[in-house]
Amino acid sequence: MKIALVGTRWFGAEMFRLLNAAGHDLAVCATNGEEDALAKAARGAEVPTVVLDNPHRVGAAEIPAESVDVIVAAHTHAFVTADARAKARVASIGYHPSLLPRHRGIAAVEWTMKERDPIAGGSVYHLSGGMDAGALAAQDWCFVYPDDDAGSLWRRALAPMGLRLLMEVVAEIETTGTVQAYDQDTRAVTLAPLLAPAA
Structure with a gap:
């Protein structure tokens, strides 16, 4: 399939490697500058790549x-606009490290710890x-261990889970030409804004 990957950092680079290894035809929008892991991975593989430096939005031109x-969003905090999403024939999907609709926002893992979610x-x-x-389109869960912090929870469980879930949904699209979509429960929405650094 033809896939546009929008993302950053280790997670974006790992998603790139998985999609590339699966034989997909990739185009990349790396949203964290030239030195970002995803930008380097895509350029190294000679894949068409647009590199942006921390934009607030990714539009069709990007x-x-x-x-x-x-379109697959893998660790990007930029908003993918409607005209960009319109470029996707089947779906535009992303991964969020929470059981949505809980902890919508930029600091989902940190709020998981702050709220002491088990x-x-x-x-x-x-x-x-x-x-x-x-x-x-897909969800999975894990326990939060007593000795977890946001970093360990992300590395141990949520990042590997995200890579697996995204690949499963991409495989579903490739096999069936569609992907499930069920509404979030709006009664359960909580927000996860950026937390102030600890003093």
Whole structure:
């Protein structure tokens, strides 16, 4: 399939490697500058790549393909606009490290720890006009251990879960030509804004 990957850092680079190894035709929008892991991985593989430096939005012009089957957002905090999403024939999906609709926002893992949630999880959702508000395509959960912090929870469970879930949804699209979408429960929405650094 033709896939546009929008992302950053280790998670974005790992998603790139998995999609590339699976034989997908990739185009990349790396949103954390030239030295970002995803930018380096894509350029090293000679994949069409647009590199941006921490944009607030990714529009159609930043998707380096006329059209794609799927847009995959993998660790990007930039909003993917409606005109960009319109380039995707089947779906525009992203991964959020919470059991949406809980902890919508930039600091989901940190709020999982702050709220002392005993269970965490990850969600693949359809990108939409609202922050982390799109219909759900896949979810999974994990325990939060007593000795976890945000970093260990991300590395141990939520990042590997996200890579697996995204690949499962991409495989579903490749096999069936579609992807499930079920609405988030709006009664359970909580927000996860950026937390102030500890003094």
